[in-house]
Amino acid sequence: IIHHINLIRLIHGVCPLQEDEYLDALAQTYANELTKRGIFFRDSNNYSKKYGIIEGASLFSQLTAIVSRMYDEKNHYNFYLNFGTPMTSHFTQLVWKSTRSIGIGVLKKNDIFTIVLFFYPKGNIRGEYKKNVFKKQISWKKTMI
Structure with a gap:
């Protein structure tokens, strides 16, 4: 999962995330709670x-x-605006430039995996989108020529 996220970040011209043990523990606790409750909360x-x-x-x-x-x-x-929307908040958090660390929590119950990702510093900060969310910098089509 972290390799997939870091590949996406590379494509958008931002540094890879470092996995953080403390964030892993928080994310795992959160995943446990989600699974126990059976709902997102x-x-x-x-x-x-x-x-x-x-x-x-x-x-x-x-x-x-x-x-x-x-x-x-x-x-x-919309890369030309300086704000995100609920429809794009996952994407913008994935590629948020100032985010440096990630924690991953995964729990399996009845063949379904719950996954929780914690990012630090957090993204999706109002007024900071243009400084942190960029269009693709690398095109796979261009690199294959």
Whole structure:
């Protein structure tokens, strides 16, 4: 998952994320809570005030497809504006330039995997989009010529 995210970040001209053990532990705790409750919820610890959080659920064979679906939100993002929308918040967090660290939590229950990603510093900051979200810098089509 982290390699997939870092490839996306590379394509958009931003540094790769470093996995952080503390963030891994937070993300795992969050994934455990999501699985226990059986629903996605707003965190009572207010983690979302400090960390960017992305949640998803999938079959094992489709875990990287979660990241691909988040990345597909780019099709709805307007790179000329300085704001995001709820329809693009996963994409913008994935490629947010000032984000440096990631934590990953995964839990399996009944053949379904819950995945939680914690990002620090968090992205999707109002008024900061133009400085942090960029169009593709690399085109695979151009590199294959």
